[in-house]
Amino acid sequence: MKSQKSIDPAALELLPKAALDGVETVWDRYEAQQPQCGFGSLGVCCRHCVQGPCRIDPFGNGPKAGICGASADVIVTRNLLRQVAGGAAAHVDHAYEAVEALELAAKGNINYSIADETKLQQIARGLGLEVSDKNKADLALEVVEAAYADLANHGSKPVQWLMVNAPKERIAVWQSLGILPRNPDREIREAMHQTTMGMDADPVNLVLSTAKQGLVDGYSGLKLATDMQDILFGTPTPVVTEANLGVLKEDCVNLIVHGHVPLLSEKIVFWAGKLQEEAILAGAKGIQVSGVCCSGNEVLMRNRIPLAANYLAQELAIITGAIDAMVVDVQCIMPSLAKVASCYHTELITTMPIVKIPGATHVPFTLEGADDTAQVIVRKAITAYGRRNSKKIHIPNYKQKIVAGFSVEAIVSALSAVNPNQPLKPLVDNIVNGNIFGVVATVGCNNVKATQDIVHVELVKELVRNNVLVVATGCSAHALAKAGFMNSEGTETYAGEGLKAVLTAIGQAAGLGTPLPPVLHMGSCVDNSRIGDLVTALAGYLNVDSASLPVAASAPEPQHEKALSIGTWAVTMGLTTHLGVVPPVLGSKAVTELLTNGLSDVIGGKFYVETDPLKAAQGLLEDIRSKRQKLGLPC
Numbered sequence: 001m002k003s004q005k006s007i008d009p010a011a012l013e014l015l016p017k018a019a020l021d022g023v024e025t026v027w028d029r030y031e032a033q034q035p036q037c038g039f040g041s042l043g044v045c046c047r048h049c050v051q052g053p054c055r056i057d058p059f060g061n062g063p064k065a066g067i068c069g070a071s072a073d074v075i076v077t078r079n080l081l082r083q084v085a086g087g088a089a090a091h092v093d094h095a096y097e098a099v100e101a102l103e104l105a106a107k108g109n110i111n112y113s114i115a116d117e118t119k120l121q122q123i124a125r126g127l128g129l130e131v132s133d134k135n136k137a138d139l140a141l142e143v144v145e146a147a148y149a150d151l152a153n154h155g156s157k158p159v160q161w162l163m164v165n166a167p168k169e170r171i172a173v174w175q176s177l178g179i180l181p182r183n184p185d186r187e188i189r190e191a192m193h194q195t196t197m198g199m200d201a202d203p204v205n206l207v208l209s210t211a212k213q214g215l216v217d218g219y220s221g222l223k224l225a226t227d228m229q230d231i232l233f234g235t236p237t238p239v240v241t242e243a244n245l246g247v248l249k250e251d252c253v254n255l256i257v258h259g260h261v262p263l264l265s266e267k268i269v270f271w272a273g274k275l276q277e278e279a280i281l282a283g284a285k286g287i288q289v290s291g292v293c294c295s296g297n298e299v300l301m302r303n304r305i306p307l308a309a310n311y312l313a314q315e316l317a318i319i320t321g322a323i324d325a326m327v328v329d330v331q332c333i334m335p336s337l338a339k340v341a342s343c344y345h346t347e348l349i350t351t352m353p354i355v356k357i358p359g360a361t362h363v364p365f366t367l368e369g370a371d372d373t374a375q376v377i378v379r380k381a382i383t384a385y386g387r388r389n390s391k392k393i394h395i396p397n398y399k400q401k402i403v404a405g406f407s408v409e410a411i412v413s414a415l416s417a418v419n420p421n422q423p424l425k426p427l428v429d430n431i432v433n434g435n436i437f438g439v440v441a442t443v444g445c446n447n448v449k450a451t452q453d454i455v456h457v458e459l460v461k462e463l464v465r466n467n468v469l470v471v472a473t474g475c476s477a478h479a480l481a482k483a484g485f486m487n488s489e490g491t492e493t494y495a496g497e498g499l500k501a502v503l504t505a506i507g508q509a510a511g512l513g514t515p516l517p518p519v520l521h522m523g524s525c526v527d528n529s530r531i532g533d534l535v536t537a538l539a540g541y542l543n544v545d546s547a548s549l550p551v552a553a554s555a556p557e558p559q560h561e562k563a564l565s566i567g568t569w570a571v572t573m574g575l576t577t578h579l580g581v582v583p584p585v586l587g588s589k590a591v592t593e594l595l596t597n598g599l600s601d602v603i604g605g606k607f608y609v610e611t612d613p614l615k616a617a618q619g620l621l622e623d624i625r626s627k628r629q630k631l632g633l634p635c
């Protein structure tokens with residue numbers, strides 16, 4: 001077991017308070033679970049039928065097959081496919097909601113605008129739609145129609161969002177493997193069917209279907225969601241704000257948005273601005289909205305809302321005693337929050353029909369009633385402010401200045417200051433000459449099995465020291481923001497000389513007056529699509545397969561099924577994808593070998609599992625070095 005719970009000083013300061021207040025946290029429950037089930041950890045426990053549960057003895061003395069005859073290889077791959085399909089389902093559901101919102105906005109049925117007509121036109125053109133002379137509502141409806149066509153496609157046509165956005169060389173590879181997804185709902189249904197009792201018993205076929213789910217996630221989940229959200233709310237541009245629990249303000253109403261879909265949190269931000277006077281009448285200085293997980297990242301990227309906490313510290317945010325209301329939408333919301341909130345004056349508010357928590361107040365969110373819902377929620381926070389117990393309040397005084405908002409468009413715009421005609425050229429030239437050794441995307445969660453944030457921070461420290469440019473999303477971005485990697489001081493402190501020179505030159509050319517940060521915050525988990533777009537653009541510019549680029553991915557502390565589906569997508573893009581927590585596959589030697597080695601011959605990418613962040617950094621540097629060598633670049 002790990003020795004320390006967190007490296008975040010704010011978390012470390014609050015843990016004794018949690019104990020003093022008699023509040024159980026995720027770390028207590030983790031300890032209570034020890035030792036965790038060895039069969040489950042290795043992925044060799046099956047509950048896919050009621051003859052089971054069955055388990056395979058990994059040491060070879062006990063059963064080698066389940067009651068039906070399923071081997072360890074089959075059980076491990078079936079479990080993995082279901083997990084990855086679960087992650088893809090979450091993202092496709094998210095994207096679906098965003099498509100519906102755009103449809104209703106375009107029809108004028110809801111009070112949401114179409115904020116980014118340029119992005120709308122760019123997406124429409126990509127889909128092959130005629131753009132000229134159309135008003136934005138009509139064009140948006142055509143884009144919505146194309147999205148619905150993907151989501152309801154009954155034939156064998158591959159997902160259009162993939163066909164128009166993925167690198168051409170990759171599409172050819174996926175086609176040759178027979179893994180181009182059709183309608184995403186059908187693919188997810190098929191994965192459930194394929195893995196039920198008495199179905200597929202071929203581990204290779206099951207791994208290929210897992211790769212297909214990665215593509216469902218990447219294009220019908222991540223990419224579709226980001227596209228819709230950028231059209232509705234605007235494509236992010238650089239913003240300056242702060243991260244960590246020190247952003248909470250003791251004299252303000254503190255309202256936290258937590259979850260993933262920004263349809264409500266955008267409204268909360270708007271109404272918190274409008275209702276400041278009511279908060280002042282209630283005795284506060286105003287309303288401070290801050291974010292947890294990816295709803296936090298979404299409103300950070302577009303509205304400069306500060307980040308309060310990442311996944312593992314969501315309970316600790318409430319334990320400050322200073323949160324008046326926490327409003328949650330979907331995904332990564334610990335059911336424990338209701339119990340934690342009950343120990344303070346905090347109002348925990350659930351909003352979605354598929355996320356209800358006994359003990360929380362449920363304020364149903366609908367697109368039609370979004371403004372009313374947001375006002376009700378902001379007013380609940382103001383009312384709760386009056387119930388505060390000042391003796392229970394402790395806000396750790398830790399926060400870091402951060403620059404975020406690095407959409408691909410924002411990165412290209414900064415690079416255009418250096419070369420307006422070929423904006424990617426300065427980036428590529430510096431990769432070629434070795435000033436930038438490579439690019440690594442760090443994504444995903446915290447996992448209680450690792451000391452909070454340590455894998456993110458120590459891995460990235462070593463990478464940027466070796467002149468690797470890091471782009472980050474999700475809770476990885478939170479971790480790196482809190483640790484000081486998202487401001488120009490971070491460039492001075494952590495970046496190697498080559499990287500520092502490039503970041504300084506771009507910062508100057510773009511008129512920022514300071515270097516760009518060594519880690520670029522590209523947004524929420526669905527915004528991993530932005531990283532995909534960047535990789536696709538680089539491959540396109542160089543006219544090479546993305547699998548040959550000196551680019552890698554890492555989920556340093558993955559916990560969610562979504563992290564597995566995102567990671568699988570990264571592998572299908574041809575990237576070596578590091579996981580800093582061991583996934584439940586080790587019960588099958590053959591499958592582990594396939595995922596971490598054999599797969600690269602077939603698809604170009606592979607998983608790389610390493611829990612030690614320094615060793616992982618060396619492994620990723622080695623991977624980048626070998627890709628540079630193959631491209632004939634200096635190593």
Ligand code: SF4
Nearest residue numbers: 046049052054066068
């Ligand atoms: Fe056991 Fe097979 Fe049923 Fe799984 S599907 S529980 S291995 S009998």
Ligand code: FE2
Nearest residue numbers: 294474475525
């Ligand atoms: Fe997320």
